[in-house]
Amino acid sequence: MTATAPVLVLGAGPVGQTTALLLARWGLPVVVLDGRDERDLIGSKAICQQRDVLDVWDAVGVGAEVARRGVTWTTARTFHRDAELFSFQFADRGRSPFPPFVNISQCETERLLDERIAAEPLVEDRWGHRVTGIAQDDSGVWVTCANGATVRGSYAVACAGPRSDALRSALGLTFEGETFDDHFLICDIRTDLPGWETERRFYFDPEWNPGRQVLIHSCPDSTFRIDWQVPPDFDLAAEEASGGLDRRIRQVIGDRPYDIVWKSVYRFHSRVVDRMRVGRVLVAGDAAHLVSPFGARGLNSGVLDAENAAWKVAFVLRGWAAESLLDSYHDERHAAALENIAVTGATMRFLVPGSEEEARRRLDVLERAATDPRARAEVDSGRLAEPFWYVDSPLTTPDERRPFPGRPARGDVPVPAPGVLVPDCPVTVPGRPDVVRLRQLAREGVTVLVGDEADPPELPDLGDLPVSVHRMGDLDPSGLLGEALGARPDEVWVLRPDAHVAAVLTRSADVAPAVARLLASPQKDPRAPHRSQARGGTLHEGLAVV
Template sequence: MTVAVLGSGPVGQTAALLLARWGVPVVLVDEHEVRDPVGSKAICQQRDTLDVWASLGAGCLAEEGLTWTIARTFHRDTELFSLKLPDGGSALPPFVNLSQARVEEVLDELIAGQPLIDVRRGHRVTGLIQPGRVVVECETAGGTRRIEADYAIACTGARGDVVRRELGQRLAGVSFRDLFLICDIRADLPGWAAERRFYFDPPWNPGRQVLIHPCPDSEFRIDWQVPEDYDLAAEETGGALDHRIRAIIGSVPYEVVWRSVYRFHTRLVPRMRVGRVLLAGDCAHLVAPFGARGLNSGVADAENAAWKLAWVLRGDAGEELLESYHSERHAAAVENAAVTTATMDFLVPQDDGQRARRLDVLTRAAHDPAACEQVDSGRLAEPYWYPDSPLTTPDPSRPFAGRPPRGALPPPGPGVLLPDVTVASGRLRDLARQGFLLLTTPGVAAAGLRSAEIPVGGALGARPGEAWLVRPDAHVAAVLQDPAEASRALQRCRGRE
């Protein structure tokens, strides 16, 4: 049994390491011979992403990343509000900023020490053949190569057009006209090192936005919204880029570490499972970066795909379980697209009506807390919850109330990710990630499953006599009043009901 993982960015690396942890041999394919270590790229790593990486032995990423806990939002020269990120009872920070290059370096070190992962660099995917086993056709310096695998996870990123075409998929959606200039600078800016700053219509970028993120080693990433005809080379040559930076940081010395220009998109494939191939990360969905929902959602794709493929390959679930990968993660992509599209509509109004509404909201927000709730500078990444998944057993006494207020988490219940807490048996999520887990309240006998006792109440809000079935990705599959129902809930969560 083998899984081919196509693409070795952070999503592909995570998928490969998770599969290997479940004992599944992996062929990790990438078209590049060596990595490009330049530039911050995806920098905002959310707590639950850090948690996945920590479970793989990459806990240093949370330690190395720069932790920020305050998100400030300004209109012109006025601060409208600040959001303090909750600690959530976790030892992990809510967000850290760390360059994608460093994440890849750490995950590569783990991959190098994992004998179940066979890395094939310099392999450009040119074709995929199904049905039956997946055959991956690659072009290499030595000619055409064919890799056979039982299944594949496509993590080939936004430019994975060949893979999508071979699977009959297209990234449908919209691209935004305005561009965004990104500069990584190194400078000493006291007081800016633990907070994200978002500016609407600042004097030094009138009519558009600026986002500033702190990074390790006194680096700061600055994103400017710029017109669609923006010319970076001309700005650098004429000195306008220096003026642009100095308008924000003043006269302090600085060094430009990296700069680039991007156009943002909201695009989704219609199917994230096509036969024996699962699409993940930017290969399946593109969203604007405000809220940091790109990489973080891709890592959640990888974890969802890995445990389900492992269970199918081990014979512990039927292939129908893989269809839940599409239903769960495509729903997550749709929600992320909706959230980021609303943000982009507020950032880049499409008509006079939207522009007038935005100006009204921003003006009122300076003195009206109710108006602050309408200011959209990006709802920060959060896990997607699976109450409507075919794998989840509903609990009428714990109905899912929908998306909670900004910065809040829903109460634990069916479909929700376990809170990151410590119990007598150890860290709760670590226990869950060893396979299906039945959490029981005192005096309740386990139903033939790996189990751990939890106190009544506490972080879960468990009630006397209950049993909680938890999936291998630490999401609650069922809350049962009768532990004898655990076997049926388990069958449902394996896709066999």
């Protein structure tokens, strides 16, 4: 199968849509397969889009519009009963054009992505194509659908959502984790709540939901999402019939008119696959990992899966990197998934104590937090989404001068260093009026930033690999870029195509090895099985596996 065969994207949710558009941006044909007959516009679903995800969407032409149509919020407030414990805002080490978070219905985000796909000739949507079988060999991937179609591709990105059990089974993946017993009631209501439009509010043990929690988010069109933690035996139909749902809503919003836009009851899961690469298939989004929504880490993490997968598949198919580069997709995004599970798991243990001892400890922390700043650090109402830092990635060249200090404080971002997403800054590229930000420049390929006192690097012949070399002072004479990076004049910075820092160097001679490391993971143990030879399986009996 040639490099011109399409990449298959399994699932047309926002992660699949993003994957398809990013692959097309690299010049690759894409076929998107979805089992539904058409887009289902039910409920607002995932609403919180993080700044760096908006930036990814901006690379495919929709980020600014998502931000414009959404509701911007900048402050996260946490209460115990009726007392505010603390609030915080979000750091930006550079000068991003995007707010920290935008709330917008997933349905609206999907609609904007669909419009962009419709205008992209390299992407073909095929609805009504429920995948029933998948197989692969060294030449490509074969997908069989319930309607009898067989679709061939060069690689596949599987992002068909949480109900991908059959697909995961066919790929030989486990999906270990847990399901939380407590249920949560969610209502989107349209009403007027002055002063709440730019805030996320989290209440522990309010008098109108004693012993449990409530989370409130603002959304466009005067809509607010309210999440109540409810008992495992909660019956929504009975709650409505008795008038309990109306009383529950009025305890939050008071005596004002409202309309219910959407309502649902659900449980949370915390699970991750054991591998996110199976040969020519990469697994992304909810098909690969599930976490509780406290922290908005589901869709936001899935979009970052999409970007990581897209540039690596593109670099392999364009001949710019060895196929071993795809191993780093698992290395990096599985580590990100485990980090999200650790963070959200700690949140759920605080929200839903598993024993009387844990419940007593939580109550003690909450009561002390009213006056003790040290106790406030122990209050966990959901650490909000952030990009993962690839400091331990095989693609990253470490810098002993910049040791990673670990997870940053709530609302903060890591100091720029190898593995960290670079802060965004205005830049000026001669002859390029279309590039006005550092991340726009970085996402065009491999970017080398040279300090004003550093020697320009000598790179080997890299063919048509998109590599650009720039003096920092030429990009930004004001010095803001160097200040945001914390760069020294004698340094050379190497940026990845997803705008993460690959290396910070003081010798120009080290740039070529850092670029080589960025393009392909170090060789694995030769005694280990080669992951690219793995085979898929069937989703139903009777389908032969190639």
